[in-house]
Amino acid sequence: MTADPRAADPGTTESRAAGSRTAVPLDPSLAPPGTRAFRDAGGIPADRWHADQDGETLVPTHCCFCGVQCGMYLRVDRGGKVFGVEPRNHDINRMRLCPKGINAYQQVNHPDRLTAPLLRRSRDEDFREVSWDEALDFTVAEIKRIQQRYGNDAFGLLGGASLFSEKTYLVGKFARVALKSRHVDYNGRLCMVSAAGANKLAFGIDRAGNPFSDILLTDCLLIAGSNVGECFPVMTQYVWGARDRGASLIVVDPRETAIARTADIHVALKPGTDSAFFNSVLNMVIEEGLTDEAYLATHATGWEEVKAKVAEYPPSRAAEICGIPVEQITQVARAFARAPKAMAWHARGIEHHSQGVENCLSVINLCTATGHIGRPGAGYGTITGQGNGQGGREHGQKADLLPGGRSIMNEEHRRQICEIWGIEESELPPAGTSMMEMVWQMQRREIRGLIGICNNPFVSLPNYGVVKEGYDAMEFHAQFDFFLSETAANAHVVFPVTTWAEDEGVMANAEARVVKHNKAQDPPSGVRTDTWVMCELARRLGAGDKFAFADSRAVFDELRTASAGTVNDYYGITYERLEETGGIAWPCPATDHPGTPRLFEDGRTYHPDGKIHMQAVEWHPPMDPYDDAYPMSLTTGRTVAHFLSGNQTRRLGALVEQTPRPWAELHPSHGFRNGEPVRVVTRRGSEVFPALVTEAIRPDTVFVPYHWPVPTAANALTIDALDPRSKIPEYKVCACRIEHAEKIDDVPAPPVAPGQVSYPETQVSRTDPLPPTAPQGRGTSERS
Amino acid sequence: MMGRTIFIDPGRCIGCQACVSACRECDSHRGKSMIHLDYTDEGRSVASLPTVCMHCEDPVAPCAEVCPADAILVTVDGVVQQADTTRCIGCANCVNACPFGVPKIDLQAKLQMKCNLCYDRTAYGLAPMCATVCPTGALFYGTVEELQAERPGVQVADTFTFGRSEVRTGVAMVVPADRVQWPVPGGLPVVEINGKDVRR
Ligand code: SF4
Ligand code: SF4
Numbered sequence: 001m002t003a004d005p006r007a008a009d010p011g012t013t014e015s016r017a018a019g020s021r022t023a024v025p026l027d028p029s030l031a032p033p034g035t036r037a038f039r040d041a042g043g044i045p046a047d048r049w050h051a052d053q054d055g056e057t058l059v060p061t062h063c064c065f066c067g068v069q070c071g072m073y074l075r076v077d078r079g080g081k082v083f084g085v086e087p088r089n090h091d092i093n094r095m096r097l098c099p100k101g102i103n104a105y106q107q108v109n110h111p112d113r114l115t116a117p118l119l120r121r122s123r124d125e126d127f128r129e130v131s132w133d134e135a136l137d138f139t140v141a142e143i144k145r146i147q148q149r150y151g152n153d154a155f156g157l158l159g160g161a162s163l164f165s166e167k168t169y170l171v172g173k174f175a176r177v178a179l180k181s182r183h184v185d186y187n188g189r190l191c192m193v194s195a196a197g198a199n200k201l202a203f204g205i206d207r208a209g210n211p212f213s214d215i216l217l218t219d220c221l222l223i224a225g226s227n228v229g230e231c232f233p234v235m236t237q238y239v240w241g242a243r244d245r246g247a248s249l250i251v252v253d254p255r256e257t258a259i260a261r262t263a264d265i266h267v268a269l270k271p272g273t274d275s276a277f278f279n280s281v282l283n284m285v286i287e288e289g290l291t292d293e294a295y296l297a298t299h300a301t302g303w304e305e306v307k308a309k310v311a312e313y314p315p316s317r318a319a320e321i322c323g324i325p326v327e328q329i330t331q332v333a334r335a336f337a338r339a340p341k342a343m344a345w346h347a348r349g350i351e352h353h354s355q356g357v358e359n360c361l362s363v364i365n366l367c368t369a370t371g372h373i374g375r376p377g378a379g380y381g382t383i384t385g386q387g388n389g390q391g392g393r394e395h396g397q398k399a400d401l402l403p404g405g406r407s408i409m410n411e412e413h414r415r416q417i418c419e420i421w422g423i424e425e426s427e428l429p430p431a432g433t434s435m436m437e438m439v440w441q442m443q444r445r446e447i448r449g450l451i452g453i454c455n456n457p458f459v460s461l462p463n464y465g466v467v468k469e470g471y472d473a474m475e476f477h478a479q480f481d482f483f484l485s486e487t488a489a490n491a492h493v494v495f496p497v498t499t500w501a502e503d504e505g506v507m508a509n510a511e512a513r514v515v516k517h518n519k520a521q522d523p524p525s526g527v528r529t530d531t532w533v534m535c536e537l538a539r540r541l542g543a544g545d546k547f548a549f550a551d552s553r554a555v556f557d558e559l560r561t562a563s564a565g566t567v568n569d570y571y572g573i574t575y576e577r578l579e580e581t582g583g584i585a586w587p588c589p590a591t592d593h594p595g596t597p598r599l600f601e602d603g604r605t606y607h608p609d610g611k612i613h614m615q616a617v618e619w620h621p622p623m624d625p626y627d628d629a630y631p632m633s634l635t636t637g638r639t640v641a642h643f644l645s646g647n648q649t650r651r652l653g654a655l656v657e658q659t660p661r662p663w664a665e666l667h668p669s670h671g672f673r674n675g676e677p678v679r680v681v682t683r684r685g686s687e688v689f690p691a692l693v694t695e696a697i698r699p700d701t702v703f704v705p706y707h708w709p710v711p712t713a714a715n716a717l718t719i720d721a722l723d724p725r726s727k728i729p730e731y732k733v734c735a736c737r738i739e740h741a742e743k744i745d746d747v748p749a750p751p752v753a754p755g756q757v758s759y760p761e762t763q764v765s766r767t768d769p770l771p772p773t774a775p776q777g778r779g780t781s782e783r784s
Numbered sequence: 785m786m787g788r789t790i791f792i793d794p795g796r797c798i799g800c801q802a803c804v805s806a807c808r809e810c811d812s813h814r815g816k817s818m819i820h821l822d823y824t825d826e827g828r829s830v831a832s833l834p835t836v837c838m839h840c841e842d843p844v845a846p847c848a849e850v851c852p853a854d855a856i857l858v859t860v861d862g863v864v865q866q867a868d869t870t871r872c873i874g875c876a877n878c879v880n881a882c883p884f885g886v887p888k889i890d891l892q893a894k895l896q897m898k899c900n901l902c903y904d905r906t907a908y909g910l911a912p913m914c915a916t917v918c919p920t921g922a923l924f925y926g927t928v929e930e931l932q933a934e935r936p937g938v939q940v941a942d943t944f945t946f947g948r949s950e951v952r953t954g955v956a957m958v959v960p961a962d963r964v965q966w967p968v969p970g971g972l973p974v975v976e977i978n979g980k981d982v983r984r
Contacts, residue, residue: 084809087916097917099805229798233919240796240920244935258798258830640800654805668827695828 058086059520062507063101064162064500065643067384068092068212068234069509070101071582074108074501074520082108082501082521091582092212092509098233099641103652107499108521112483112651112752114496115526121492123472127754132528135493139451140540142476142492143179146449153429156183156438156447160454161191161392164505164517166555167530168388169403169562170547171453172396177421177546178538182429183447185399187455189435191389193398193726194356195346195382201357202364202613203599204606205567206405207390207512208381209374210343211585211597216241217377220339222250222332224363225274225349225732229258230640232347232383232510248335252277253349254635255665255703256696265331268698269322271633272622272733274350278362279617280318281333282369283310288330290337292371299373299603302614306365309616321619323700337370341377348385348637352731356723358617368612374600384510386644391508394568394586395559399432403559404566420562421546434727436461436720442470449476453530454497458486459645459709462718462729463684480530485647486709489751497530498523505552506578511597513585514570516578531555564589567606622733623721624683630735633698634682636706636714637732646707650750661747662712664689665696665703670738679741680704682717682734688741702736711745787861790836790901790915790923791931791940793958794824797922799832803914810913811904813866818888818899819914834923836914837886837899838944839864839954846951847878847887847898855896862954863903867896883946924958931958 058073071090074082085105087095107113117135118127146155157179159171168186175184196206203209215221215238228235239259243249251263252274260266269277285291286307296303319326336342344367350359364380372378384390396403396417403420406413408431418425433441439457441447443466450471461467471477471490479488480495488494502523508514523529528536531552538547549555553575564571572588573595584595604610624630641659642649649655664678672678672691679688680702689704689712697703706714719734799821807817824831840846845864848856855871856878858864866887867878874894878887887898902912910916911925918924924931928940935958942956 087913093919095911095916096919097802097806098800098919099802102802102805102809102917229800229920233798233800233802236796236798236920256830258800258832261830262795640798654808658801658804674827693827694830696830 059518060088061501061518061520062090062515063097063387064104064517064648065100065387066232067386067389067510068232069387069507069513069515070097070234071515072097072101072104074105076520080521092511092513092515093234094237096234096237099655099658100643100649101234103649103654105501106652107482107648108501109524110483110651112750112756113524113527114482114484114494114753115524116496118484118494118496118753119492123490123492127494129754135495136533136536136540139476139478139493140537142449143541146475147179147181150448152180153182153432154447155179155181155449156432156442156451157181158435158438158450158452158455158457159184159186159392159397161186161188161386161389162500163388163392163454163530164500164503164507164552165388165391165395165514166505166552166559167453167534168392168397169395169559170531170534170549170555172398172401172403173421174534174538174547176396176429177423177427178534178541178543180427180429182432183399183438183441184397184432185435185438186392186397187435187457187460188386188389188392188398189727190460190729190731191348191385192351192382193393194351194353194723194728195360196393197357197723197726198360198364199382201615202361202368202605204608204613205599206393207586207599208510209599210379210381211511211513212238212381214377214379214598215239215343215345216245218242218247218339218341218343219377220248220250220335220342222252222336222342222344222363223259224252224278224344224346225351225359226345226347226383227253227255227257227259227349227637228347228383231385231638233640235383235510248339250332250335254633254698254701261696265328265335267322267324267328267332269324270698271635271701272353273318273322273619274353274359275355275362275617276313276318276321276619277324277329278359278366279310279313279619280315280329281336282306282362282366283313283318284315284330284333285337285366285369286310288333288337290333291369295371295373296369299605300368300612300614301609302616303369305616306369306614309618310365313619323698336366336372339372341375342367342370342372343377343379343381344372345381345383347383349732351382352728353733354623354721354723354730355620356728357725358619361615362617364612365614365617368614373612374598374603376598379598379600381510385638387509388507390510390512391506391514394508394570395563399434404563404570405568406566417562420558423546434722436722436729437727439467439470442473445473448474450474451478451480452487452491453480456481456485456487456645456647458490459647459707459713459715461720462715462731463720464710464713464716465684466720480533481647482527483647483651484751484753485645486751494753495533496527497533498527502527503529503531503552504575506556506573506575508586509583511585513583513595513597514573514578515583516575622735623730624719624734626735630681630683630737631700632736632738633701634680634714634717634734634736635701635703635732636718637703639705639707642705642707644707647750650707659705662689662705662708662714663692664738665692665694666738667697667699667701668693668695669699672738672740677741677744679739680717680736681739682719682736684719685716687711687713687716688744690744702738706731708747712747788906788925788927789839790912790925790955791928791958792834792836792955793922793924793935793938794831794833795922795958795960796920797821797832797834798920799823799830800919802917802919803834803923806913806917807899810902812900812902813897816897818866818897834914835884835886836923836955837864837901838884838951839901840883840951841954842952846881846883850877850881852877859903863901863906864898864954865900865903866898869895872896883944883949883951928956
């Protein structure tokens with residue numbers, strides 16, 4: 001090990017700022033532990049610690065999981081293998097990590113890793129390990145067969161938002177240029193597209209307006225539909241920092257989460273009523289004369305329509321719809337509008353709805369009407385769930401987008417991209433459909449073949465019954481992954497690909513800050529990068545000349561050029577600059593441009609008229625109606641130990657132990673005892689979970705975390721209704737009832753390749769019938 | 785209170801157990817966590833707080849005092865170490881003596897284990913692993929002045945009473961500050977963004 005890079009991270013603010021706290025210099029008078037001198041100096045016996053750090057290297061990179069993108073070092077041993085993690089003093093997280101980040105390194109050399117392509121010609125057969133040539137040839141033959149018989153659009157591609165941006169760029173290009181199919185979409189569709197759609201409509205740009213660090217400067221922080229403590233734990237330090245200096249905290253969430261617990265105002269509204277609430281808050285802001293008319297006159301359009309609409313939402317009506325005390329609406333209006341600087345951050349809680357875009361627009365209306373936009377400490381943000389939820393859609397992986405956020409329906413945008421890709425405009429397919437719609441098309445046999453890259457719809461899509469039927473109908477299904485996910489276990493071909501630690505590339509975090517991940521170890525033999533597999537498939541499909549990329553860097557250079565001049569401008573961002581600065585926020589049009597951490601500082605949005613386009617929002621009830629048979633709301637979400645479909649985290653011992661299984665969280669008024677089996681029934685099915693009884697949830701609401709497969713899958717119960725504009729599914733509310741049940745089902749072990757034995761450590765307490773009460777931090781009403 | 789030490793701020797804890805995972809990763813007892821979380825108001829609230837060794841100063845380490853094998857050493861700077869593997873007989877006296885319920889016994893190995901303030905890290909000037917990663921700052925490592933610079937107005941408590949006896953500890957609890965508007969942001973050092981000072 002050279003000079004200890006753990007002390008300070010070159011290039012981040014921390015190391016530049018004088019008197020910073022965490023960069024503690026080594027005390028040269030102290031001998032290292034494990035030496036006699038250390039013991040003689042009053043230290044500890046030499047044999048106690050195996051601090052065998054000689055020869056270890058620390059590779060600076062970022063966490064592979066959520067949209068915070070915490071900086072971390074991977075510890076690499078002398079043999080070049082990743083074996084541990086070390087906190088990194090990066091601007092975003094300043095050493096902090098959540099349990100997922102700390103344990104992430106364990107996936108890299110995990111015994112469940114896929115190391116050879118798997119193939120079976122029909123679903124009746126078992127997988128067998130085959131050579132790369134055989135797997136690729138079979139895939140290409142199947143693509144050609146299906147496309148010749150049913151047309152190009154009968155073959156679809158589904159990408160993922162955990163991929164590096166380079167790879168998401170390739171997914172979009174591969175679908176349109178190599179497959180010549182319109183059907184490409186990605187799992188970010190399940191993440192933050194509602195916010196993206198609303199931001200695009202209002203501001204003409206699809207990203208958060210402010211960096212995390214602005215939270216420290218605000219006087220009033222509004223967090224809507226975001227369980228920050230469990231989903232974006234490292235962001236909590238900014239929230240607590242704001243609170244330390246006296247900022248008030250407003251949390252809108254049906255559950256009392258760790259953040260809500262300490263809020264000045266916790267609005268525990270009924271799931272699915274967010275826009276009624278925000279309309280009413282704006283109504284009160286107007287009533288109290290707290291709008292910023294000067295700001296509205298110069299910077300916004302549509303204010304009159306919004307004003308007329310929110311007049312229909314007096315607090316008495318909204319309080320009734322939302323099931324909250326009427327005074328809370330006035331309190332929130334005053335706290336937010338009177339604060340010199342206020343900010344609103346939201347996440348899936350208001351976005352996962354059939355009115356997700358409207359919900360986000362109603363928050364934007366509130367920020368705009370109070371003039372809290374585009375200043376340090378004042379603005380809005382959306383918290384991305386997936387590591388590259390932001391960057392994953394910027395470069396053409398989404399059904400309706402081309403690289404640089406260009407629209408696939410726009411003549412000029414199409415021409416520009418065709419020029420870069422070197423194809424005729426007539427060859428470029430039109431817009432496709434969204435992820436859930438593609439599954440419906442699979443069910444109707446309109447799509448007959450599919451490649452999935454880095455996604456696990458069997459756990460992550462709503463209404464599992466429909467998803468299974470759709471995938472089962474596929475004549476050919478291939479999946480790229482590094483573990484055998486529940487979805488990959490249903491495929492014909494599985495390509496073993498690299499983890500984030502075995503390749504380099506960029507991701508954009510929730511602040512739209514582009515950060516670079518570095519390669520820490522070589523992939524295990526038999527494993528290839530997603531880039532290599534896509535390029536090789538393209539070559540075999542006859543488009544090799546358009547996919548002559550040697551590595552991620554080559555793809556990134558094309559991506560930069562392809563984004564030049566657009567709103568999502570990456571042109572000025574280079575790998576070298578990212579390493580130097582620790583991250584650059586786009587738009588960044590030139591290599592000497594500093595990036596744009598905060599939007600609209602000059603008062604102009606990205607619409608041609610430079611104004612915020614306010615949109616009047618009408619609330620409507622959730623798509624799944626309540627009745628006597630289904631009187632309650634089911635809502636879903638995450639737990640801190642697991643990530644999305646759990647394909648990665650359900651294999652890591654410490655995380656499994658922390659949260660071995662899902663539970664049904666409900667209010668004591670239903671008469672359940674803690675740990676008792678409770679059946680949650682919706683119009684799509686029923687499942688049994690252990691009850692977790694707590695006063696920290698509304699009596700009319702049940703919460704089930706969604707990281708597990710059937711028969712313990714929240715998504716076997718949720719509804720596949722979509723927001724008409726963003727096409728995001730309505731995960732966060734559906735009608736349900738609860739019943740007493742006999743027996744709780746065990747959580748199935750994650751699938752593994754033939755010949756592999758599931759890692760024993762990850763089996764800890766998986767069959768434990770009790771809910772993970774204390775470890776969840778939820779508390780229970782009695783000790784079991 | 786020793787110079788640099790851990791401060792526990794229960795108001796900030798989100799129950800994420802990053803500290804527990806981090807403790808497992810620490811070299812001094814790799815694979816085992818010496819931290820556990822307590823839930824103070826189960827069934828009503830999600831409130832939680834981490835329990836780490838309090839490194840008692842007065843009386844000096846009750847666990848060490850009752851150890852018949854003299855296995856628990858206290859370093860010159862007041863850190864109460866976990867049992868010396870060559871001496872510990874696994875009698876669990878320390879477990880009974882500790883007023884905070886910290887030491888654990890591995891019955892099979894006949895060995896006591898507890899938090900030793902990541903001596904392998906602190907000796908290098910690094911913070912203990914748990915306090916380094918804690919996403920919220922519920923665990924803070926530094927001096928009391930450093931703590932108060934970040935969190936204006938907070939006070940700390942390092943004396944606890946158990947019945948008639950009083951224990952003064954090396955690790956302290958944070959007592960919340962009154963809610964006042966502070967001119968300078970606390971919580972974290974203010975950041976400049978791309979060379980631009982954002983303190984306005
Ligand atoms: S999961 Fe998110 S908060 Fe946790 S370490 Fe990774 S990036 Fe940070
Ligand atoms: S890491 Fe910090 S916030 Fe998380 S449980 Fe531990 S003390 Fe609490």
